[in-house]
Amino acid sequence: MKPSLRTLTLTWLLLLVLTLAGAGLGDGASPGLGLTLIVATITALKGGMVIEEFLEVGGATPGIRYPVRIFGLLVPLCMVLVYLYGSQIAQFTRLAGE
């Protein structure tokens, strides 16, 4: 199913709104779980919209569809994981002798 021009336009407008709404979130803010979750959610939503409506992976072969969808979730997921388990990840990735 190819997106109509109306769907493409609405997607673009929503992407602009989400960008402007999310841009000021970190301004002078301290790191926190709530903020991290909001930024991760906005990032995942925007990525999802580009993947589904612009890249049109819904009609693509699974070999394209799933890796691209996973790629769109990679950064938002890592944002939350590094916030929650940052010190453990640092410990785990420490080089010998450090």
Next chain:
Amino acid sequence: MEALIPATRLDDGAVTASTPAARDTGIPGNRAIWVGIFAEMTEFALMFLVYFIARAHHPGAFHQGPAKLWTLAGILNTLIMLTSSFLVAGAVHAVRADRQRPALIWLGLALVTGLGYPLMKVLEFRWNLAQGLTGQGDVFQLAYYYLTFNHLVHVSWGLLGMVWVLARLATGAYTADNHRGLIAFASYWHATDLIWLMIFPLFYVLP
């Protein structure tokens, strides 16, 4: 034989499954472009991994990082990438409906908008240097330059690709029945847009 099958259009201009163009192979564009897109995604996935490991090791540098950057430049570049991506999608939509002239306008506007990206990057890098924000700084600055400069390279050859498909479109190479080259380019451009949507919050938003 396929060229003899008449295209049947729906009200919104979409082409029905009876046309060769709509006969779905499941690969938007062609295989070659997806090799390139997956190579691009793998490259950036590895760079994101390095970013997150660095962030885990140096939370202070990354907490203070976004305040050092010119946020407006990041926002404008995001709006530019999204708008250019939308305009390319509009061009694809027009070609699917066999409307060549509107497609040329869509794609021409996408190119003009897209050219704003390297222009903003030049202005941003100049602003950075005036603030003393160089690649010799802390780990946040290093990651910022590495990822954003790499992305700029990908946008730059995307823009060259856009000039090519614009020339092909202007010479009548793409029709509703045959526009795989345009879809291939559009897929690359949207993937490059997607990657910027991941980079933007990491450097300009997330404290």
